[in-house]
Amino acid sequence: MNRILLCIFTLTLATKGMLAQSSLSKTSVLTETFIFPQVSQHTHGSSIVELPNGDFLAAWFQGSGERTADDVKIMGARLFRGSSRWSSPFLLADTPGLPDCNPVLFLNGQGKLFLVWIAVQANRWEHSLLRFKTSINYTEQTQPVWNWQDNILLNPGDTFFKETERKFTMLPQRNLGWSEFARSYDESIIEASRDPRKRTTGWMTRIKPLLMENGRIVLPLYSDGYSFSLMAISDDHGNTWHPSLPLISRGGIQPAIVTKRNGTLVAYLRDNGDAPNRVQRSESTDRGESWTAAVPTEIPNSGSSVELLALQDGKWAFIGNDVEDGRYRLSLYLSEDEGTSWKYRTALENEAPQLNGRYSYPALIQSADGLLHITYSCQQEKQGESIKYVVVDPKKIYTNK
Secondary structure (H helix, E strand, O other), rough: OOHHHHHHHHHHHOOOOOOOOOOOOHHEEEEEEEEEOOEEEEEEEEEEEOOOOOOOEEEEEEEEEOOOOOOOEEEEEEOOOOOOOOOOOEEEOOOOOOEEOOOEEEEOOOOOEEEEEEEEHHHHOOOOOOEEEEEEEOOOEEEOOEEEEEEOOOOOOOHHHHHHHHHOOOOOOOOOOOOOOOOHHHHHHHHHHHOHHHHHOOEEOOOOOOEOOOOOEEEEEEEEEEEEEEEEEEOOOOHHHHHHHHEEOOEEEEEEEEEEEOOOEEEEEOOOOOOEEEEEEEOOOOOOOOOOEEEEEEEOOOOOOOOEEHHHHHHHEEEEEEOOOOEEEEEEEEOOOOEEEEEEEEEEEEEEEEOOOEEEEEEEOOOOOOOEEEEEEEEEEEOOOEEEEEEEOOOHOOOOO
């Protein structure tokens, strides 16, 4: 147990200095606009990808709600190279009679375009089904021409249960006053991990995958049923998939992944667990097949999605709601030492909480020219909802200390 506590202490120390504050000049922000005019419908969970011809494609889900609203569908828009205005929104995916949520766009190592999302069966997150489409004809017109559609079916075996049971012993003990006659949270989750029906359904998308140099795709997934995470891994450019061992935590979901210079994969996770809520962190030394039990960093989190990206120059960028009491502030962090410290920080959004604005669920990529392209949900009580698009020049961040 002493070795476990030392590991947790070491990882926590790795985030010391993380909240050092630095004000970034607005000259770093090159573009700040809505992808489409604000609407009364719920718009959320965006994703963005740069296409080989320099266009950008964005996706989000939209409808009268989320999992309980059967009219929710996946919408998209295109920003043509050299244009300052996004196209009118168009339909990307719609499973009749079911809510479609959490789209993820990416290109595999062969240049094939993927759209992965979830269809929510029985209006329950834990019954969600992973779906995907692919396209090789996506540059000739505004909307991609889809040439294939299928489901991603994962079958975590008994190793899933064994890993869950083992890794829960590595988490810090909880003393929340459970009754002697009541089963603990940990015991309930471990028992659920024995059930093949529960562990084969309900895995959901949210964050873009990590594409490794050898072509491996590591697609982050999470479960609201288990309230922890797992990766779908493909070694044949997305033709077939297998599950990693679970990334065990109490409430660590929606992982965002980067690769360190030494080859270690690092995941930062939303904290859906008990207060105080902090962004969680986990590592993998076997290319995503297994993960350390997640431990908290020092970054506050309001139970909202985060993003992480290793930039072309080796620096890291992180985006999240770095407050505990809402989604009114969304901040961009930059690290020059692979997350050991975060020297630069700015608030992309920082609104008074009483105004009831919500800015969340960021998507982050770096284009070929080095610029950061960010989309996120903008939900304002009186004006309506949209997806905001922001472009930041990281070079200007470093020259405006």
